[in-house]
Amino acid sequence: MILDRTIARMLPAVPKPLVQMLAQRYIAGPTLSDACRVVKTANAQGKLATIDVLGEEITRDDEARAIAGAYRDVFETIGREGLDSNVSVKLTALGLKLDYDLCRENLESVVGEAARRRNFVRIDMEDSSTTDDTLRLYRELREAGHENLGVVLQAYLRRTLDDIRSLADLQPSVRICKGIYVEPPELAYQGYDEVRSNFLRALEGLLDAGCYVGIATHDDWLVSEGRRIVARRGLAKDEYEFQMLLGVAEALGDKLVRDGHRLRIYVPFGEHWYAYSLRRLQENPKIAGYIAADALGRFVPRRNGSA
Ligand SMILES: Cc1cc2nc3c(=O)[nH]c(=O)nc-3n(C[C@H](O)[C@H](O)[C@H](O)COP(=O)(O)OP(=O)(O)OC[C@H]3O[C@@H](n4cnc5c(N)ncnc54)[C@H](O)[C@@H]3O)c2cc1C
Secondary structure, eight states: OHHHHHHHHHGGGSOHHHHHHHTGGGOOOSSHHHHHHHHHHHHHTTOEEEEEEOOTTOOSHHHHHHHHHHHHHHHHHHHHHTOOEEEEEOTTTTTTTTOHHHHHHHHHHHHHHHHHTTOOEEEOOOOGGGHHHHHHHHHHHHHTTOOSEEEEEETTBTTHHHHHHHHGGGOOEEEEEOOOSOOOTTTBOOSHHHHHHHHHHHHHHHHHTTOOEEEEOOOHHHHHHHHHHHHHTTOOGGGEEEEEETTSOHHHHHHHHHTTOOEEEEEEESSOOHHHHHHHHHHOTTHHHHHHHHHHHHHSOOOTTOO
8 A cells, every 4th residue: 555655646747658658458459440449359359338539638628528529429429330338427527627517518519419329428526526526417417308428426435324324215327436535534435445335335325226237346355255245136137237448467357257247348549548548557456567677678678779
């Protein structure tokens, strides 16, 4: 954990081209056709997908509107290419930090387009400064009749079990994940085992409330526990799904598919790749080694003729 925090602190100092190179495996590429190619490969392997237009670094209204427009293009491509994919959106990319009403308008346009195409939109959950607004907007749109909308809850947040209780009347479709943002101890469990335990409590709570759950983790132990819980409840394969990020734990994902579980791969694409890349690198247990090797390469002169 101490090593993790040190790496998290030093990552912003790593040169952008190196971040981009190390993070390549986590991102489909800069364009929609990159995402389309990656989703086709996942579909051919029996995996579903969720496409994310990267954009959380935007700072202007027109950029937020452009991201909403990019999602309409994503739905067009999903339809034209026959992809088995829904979409995931970050509310900050749709303007949450600029203006709540702008964000709502953008989200409604994405969800409306999804409904016309019988598709589905999942709202990602970002740092704790956005949790209240995200859940408020989720409720507002559900109460306005948008059924094709799901949300994410983070097992590290102390409030999550309360959030499950207060959302229960909506029977929401929920992705449960550990949570990736750096949060203070007053708000979030900090211990590895505490987060795991709360993940399972949240999973049970969501299933008790009759929710469709996306079990989003690459943690071997949580995947086994998740499998045990859905088997004990006798859930059919279309009553839950597992979810994983592009470029992470592929062997574990392949095994889930071989064993007949639904698995959805999160496929991000776009020009705004930096913040997402930093978060993925921060979680990669091998990242310290890669960065050290690169730094060493830059400080130790290469011999003539070496590549
Ligand atoms: C589909 C999906 C959607 C998500 N959406 C959100 C969201 O909306 N909001 C949010 O806060 N978080 C989200 N997350 C991130 C999540 O909160 C965790 O930060 C992330 O999944 C790592 O936690 P873990 O459960 O895999 O457990 P960990 O203990 O972090 O990882 C388990 C094992 O997986 C492998 N691993 C994990 N990450 C990497 C990596 N980057 N590179 C290489 N190996 C790795 C390692 O072997 C590690 O030991 C999402 C995750 C997934 C899978």
